[in-house]
Amino acid sequence: MKKHTQPKRRQGDPYDILMREVACELHEAIRAHYDQDIPIQQELLEIPPLPEMGDCALPCFFLAKQLKQSPIEIAQKLESACATNECIEQVRALGPYLNIFFRPAYVAGILFSAPPSFILVGQKKKETIVIEYVSPNTNKPLHLGHTRNAVLGESLANIFETVGYRVIRASLVNDRGIHICKSMVAYEKKQSKKYASQKKWETPMQSGKKGDHFVGDYYVLFSQMAEESEDMQNAAQECLQKWEKNDHATRALWKKMNTWTLAGLKQTYKRLGVHFDKVYFESDFYTKGKDIIIKGLRKGLFKKDETGAVYADLSSYNLPNKILLRKDGTSLYITQDVYLAVQKTKDFHASRSAYVIGSEQDLYMKQLFAVLEILGYPWAKNLHHVSYGMVCLPNGKMKSREGTKVDADVLLDTLEALAHKEVKNRGEKISTKEAQDRATRIALAAVKFYLAEVGAKSDMIFNPEESISFTGRTGPYIQYTYARVKSILRKYAATKKPHVHSPYAWTREKQILLILTQFSRIVESAARAYDPSIVAKYVYGLAKAVNEYYHAVAVLGAAPHERANRILLLRHIADILKRGLTLLGVETLEKM
């Protein structure tokens, strides 16, 4: 059934073609000048920091030993030994670097003749990766930290899909435990005081609140009540025990409140454009995993301490030991996590798994992965913790109970309102619905780009005002660039001017052409590093280059042969901008 039987990866990828050409020519030059056979790995070639230096460079340090010459000399020798050809326009030595300049027309030629498949889809064998992200508690709504998590997880999923993986978007819902009991207790106390009959107790529908906010408010209320009365903590503990004993009334209330929260979360997910293929509920398996640990104990993989608790000796991993089963034999959080890891792999025949989880769990995740490795699972080496830092507000931390935590829904509402105002200020005559639609997309672009663009592992400061700023390095800036390109393309289509293709130098377009050739390479490296910020930086760089370009160069007003070529380029630009933004979960607009 396969149409293409060429198994070679990225065969038509423009960047690969260019690098291959250069590597080949350099190989020849070394042979010619030094009479030595030193193949040049494509990976050795770099892109110079400044465009004036060259389009591609060979750092000559690694040759110094073999050729017994200084890198500077080598670069000079190779400069004269390299021949120009249809691909290479010029070779110039600069210090220890040998810089290569491409012929712009050649770059354009391979870029525009590349099959669409160069975008990588389906080029790799079908491996499955499970990406677990967001993983909320059911006692409160999502906050800014969850939003960062969602953006990371969703764009990683998109990126892995693009490089050819089958991706399972998974979420683990922490739906049981003391946190949800607290909301339950507060709710029970307050409502029973007001209404004797449980049937009259308030619901989110009556209060007009979203379910997650409704339940979350009771969680906050619990903290307040707990400060006034010491009974509250005990009540929560009692509630948890009743829950574990399957007490009917407790379970019924638990189920009801969870349903409310989950309905609320679902709305937020929809807004954020997040969806899951599989949702795991902690309550379904929180007692599981014991058998796996016990089997491991029997095999001698784990040990029992004096008290009878089972633990993993992780000293060979340079990690603190980890208790896997309590002395009374009951399970712990890690017990169920081991179970879930196994289950995820089984459910989807996955060979890899990524966990998008905050950096405060760094040690725990290392311990979990080590335990799974000790258990001998072959996939254990393919587990990856996408660790991300805290999101703080400009003036301090955000802690749950201080009330300064930025609620995801409130944040989106605020940004949408601001975007809406700005859209209206543009004065264009559009319907209210259209204005709202644009505002929604712009607001989301602002948040998502802001969060995606910072490297995941570092803490970051989220400045709400700055994020909605419509100038600068922002999502809306890129959307705007896309909209302008599309506007030119629309005008061109309307004039119905004929295509006139003729030889064209592409000199002014060279930088953009080179950026465009790098797309698939960028997506691949983002997947390899589990890092969407690589894509975000690339897309911004492209948008910036495009803005400079059409500011300096006329397209519609150009001579016919130039116009046709520039239109071709703009189409390509629009395509790559859209693909890049889509990877980040950012939607494009035809008009802004």
Next chain:
RNA sequence: GCCCUUGUAGUUUAAUGGAUAAAACGACGGUCUUCGGAACCGUAGAUGGGGGUUCGAUUCCCUCCGGGGGCACCA
């Protein structure tokens, strides 16, 4: 106390041990006969301190100072 992590222009962020440390916001000054000015161009401005390894350090090592997080038979 131990472990991890982090310290870059006024601010928010970049930089596989390599070329002149890159942008954005803010400031200041320009472009305006706008293929959409949510744009473009320019100016000023930074690697916490001190050692070391290296031909070369924002990057690696040591130390000091300052942030953040972790070190449960919690989740």
